[in-house]
Amino acid sequence: MTLALAIHGGCGTLPKAEMTEAEWAQARADLAAALRAGWAILTKGGSAVDAVEAAVRAMEDSPHFNAGHGAAFNTDGEHELDASIMDGATLAAGAICGAKRIRNPVSAAKALMLRGDPLLLAGRAADDFAEHEGVDTVENEYFSTERRRKNLASMKIREIVGTAAEASEAEKHGTVGAVACDRQGHLAAATSTGGYTNKPVGRVGDSPIIGAGTYARDGRCAVSGTGKGEYFIRYCVGHEIASLIAYKGLSLEAATQAVMAELSEHEIGAGLVAVGADGTVVAPFNTDGMYRGWVTEDGLMHVATHGDVEMAGQA
Incomplete structure (x- = not known):
């Protein structure tokens, strides 16, 4: 089978002027590190499930993405984390939401x-489950970064003056995710997020909802989404793409474009990465940018933040 791995670090990336070139370079380097982590497992004959977990863990550990360290704050100034993972071979899945102490939610x-x-x-x-299983736990403060504090302050001001709806996707949202196809042809997907900045306490988005932000099914596709989670839940985005492939015979690209077009009609900022049963990879988005990356069959990494895609060496 054709090995395949693709990742995203959230759509609605910041305008290029918002970070220094050194910061953008580090974000791209962290994307490449996530690709290497997942690809190393696939090339050694490991499972797609293990590969997507490894890739997402790497992004959870990076302060540049809204998951794990660097997660968004809720309205009380705390972090509540969501994540899920799905095995396309068996349809087994696991998800956690509203967690406050799990260092790598995808592993839980x-x-x-x-x-x-x-x-x-x-x-x-x-x-408590994570602690019982030996998954690393930390104090909630571990997830905090100065950039996320500024995002929270900005959103609270917007809320007061009535301009919250005008905030950019970068100010509000962010998610990380990975999809993979292993040597046995099995598919897997995983997604992790801190939700959106200034979200209500207890709010849960699409990332831990199987069939919405995360879905994998052998013979069809694996999908991980990013954007306004409430709409991904309403449209059952991951399952919808798989269904268009299975029941209408659409290609992966056609199925993802059909769903993205529907989201775009309602002016919903969205993006996703998906891999098909044949190892085909797509990474569509309708915002100014999306942190993303993938590895081609020859092991060459591609990473991007906005429009331009750059080569990032061998995985």
Whole structure:
């Protein structure tokens, strides 16, 4: 089978002027590090599930993305983290939401998937489960960064003056995700997020919802989404793409474009990465940019933040 790996670090990236070139370079380097982490597993014959977990963990550890360290603040100035993972071979899945102490939420989601039941744990139950399973836990402050503090202050001001709806996707949202196809032809997807800046306490988006922000099914596709989660839930984006492939016979590209077009009609900022059963990779988005990357069959990495895609060496 054709090995495949693609990642995203969220759509609605900042305008280029908002960060120094050194900061943009580091963000691209962190994308490349995530690709290397996942690709190393695939090339050694490892599973797609392990590959997407490794790639997402790398992005959770980076302050440049809204997941793990660097996650957005809720309205109370705390972090509530969501993540999920799905195995396309068995349709097994695990998800956690509203977690406050799990260093790498995707690993807790995977541990829950391997346990088999339940599929989704929330809040303190998710934190306690992770601790019981030996998944690293930290104080909530670990996830904080100065850039996210500024985002929170900006959104609170916007809320006061009534301009919250005008905030950019970069100010509000952000997610990380990965999709993969392994040597056995099995697919997997994983997604992790801190939600959106100044979100209500207890709000849960699409990232931990199987069929919405995360979906994988062998013979069809694996999808990880980013954008306004409430709409990804309403449109069941991941499952919708898989269904268009299965029932209408659309290609991966045609199916993803059809769903993206529908989201765009409602002016919903969105993006995703997806991999098909044949290893085809797509990474569409309708915002100014999307942190993204993929590895071609020859092991060459491609990473991008806005329009231009650059080569990032061998994985």
